[in-house]
Amino acid sequence: MAKVVKRPKLSLFERLYLPALWNGFKVTLRHFLSWKKSGVYEDKNKDNKFKATLNYPEELWTVPEGFRGAPYLVSDQDGATKCVSCQLCEFVCPPKAIRIIPPGEDGEEAHREGSEKMPKKFEIDMLRCIFCGYCEEVCPEEAIYLAKDYYAGYDENLMRRDYALTGQSRDEMIYDKEKLLEHGGVHNDRIKKWEKKQKDADAQETFPVEISPKSQ
């Protein structure tokens, strides 16, 4: 059904266009003079005079909780690579951005005792990565994380900005193992699975196992 739009009947004064002109001057002048600070970035950007504009390189974005940044490898508190090159992330990666080469027969020994493998090569092509987070989800060793920027000790002036990956060539955007580890930083390994594993292995060395009388 056609809708009839009622045109307001304008008085002669209004039809002179002058009230509209005057209001236009008022509105634009008010906005021109309003140097109100942004409520959005108030705590982070105290120098930001303008409403919602973030003067980006000088003022940084507050990364929200749950932000999925670039995937990086992390080391544990002993400085050892957590990754055991199981290649699950490589397998699950939808855009095939991850490439892992396991150590092979005569590969390098793992950094920590009791752990069998570590990747010989670990590359993430940041140009392919879609930041989906499957690698983080699938990793059994909690060795790969999508950077969130707000873990303890994160210094916004020193650390990289994971929402702005930049480079000057395609080769530069393929991050190798060293770079990924360096960017990933240290995550505390609370479970310390490998220590226990060593203990278990030691225990198995003392054979025969003592069998408690109850189970007989």
Next chain:
Amino acid sequence: MEWINNLTPGQQFALFSLVKICVAVFAVVLPMVAYSVVAERRISAWIQDRVGPNRVGIPFTNIKLWGLGQPVADGVKFILKEDFTPAHVRKVYFWLAPAVAMVPALLTLAVIPFGSKLGSQQAVIANLNVGILYTFGIVSLGVYGIVLAGYASNSKYPFLGGIRSSAQMISYEIAMGMSVVPVFMLVGDLNLGKVISYQADGFTSWLIFKQPLAFVIFLIAAFAETNRLPFDLPESETELVGGYHTEYSSMKFALFFLGEYAAMIAVSAMMVVLFLGGWTLPFAGLNEPATSIWIGLLQVGIFIGKLLLFMGLFIWVRWMLPRFRYDQLMDLGWKRFVPLALANIVVTAVVLYFLNAK
């Protein structure tokens, strides 16, 4: 400086005219054009709660200067961009049009008295006795640039823009021309220097207060003549994709762009001379021709200050009003301003008749 005195008067005139042209056009007006673009961008940003270009400073340093290096960057960009000539254009006119658009705006400045005296020289490039006629003659040439661009581009949007601009500029030129007739009836002379000395006595003799209606009509017609919002129908990005300069790129586009701002400066200067007392201020002896070069420079500064007021108004209004519809524009021009200007002439004539009859 002995050699200057040894020149014949004709040679001296040529020399000083050349110096005035070089200084006024290349050292004052063109930088003003460039910086009015920056002003436009910053002011529009502030009105719209944005920041605007505030990055470019001195090249190869970290000094930012609130973005005042922007014109340099823009200029370099315009020069380095590909100067593309589409295959379907009429080449001669296509190349001619940007120059025709830019030149009249600068030519108008020839008769504007931008100061009283600098040393022994009058601060005007050409002290014509028919200054205002010259100005209107040159301003009406400005339409050719746009019409040529619209015609030469040989495509539909520039064509529509060109048609619109020819109709708009011719219509408003009539209202504009008639609006200043009362001014010259009061002054009794077409020389722009005489117009200024008529207004030198005090604020009450400024023609903006003596002829407010003429000023309003002239101001609005000036908006239409320079294709500024709310009358930017020849350009109208939203309907005509940029109108007459749709097919232009690189420096040829920049000439249109700068021509618009140069035209703004030209009409602002015209308004300052005709209605705001030119280089005079009615106190501290600033309404007398300068005796020293410093007073002369100060008066040039006063002139530029008044001019910048109008430039600010031009920019401000652009971000305030929506574009007029084409019939509204024609209606306003022909049915409102032309009769109003005519009535203003008649009323002024009658009043002058009775005042002089006493």
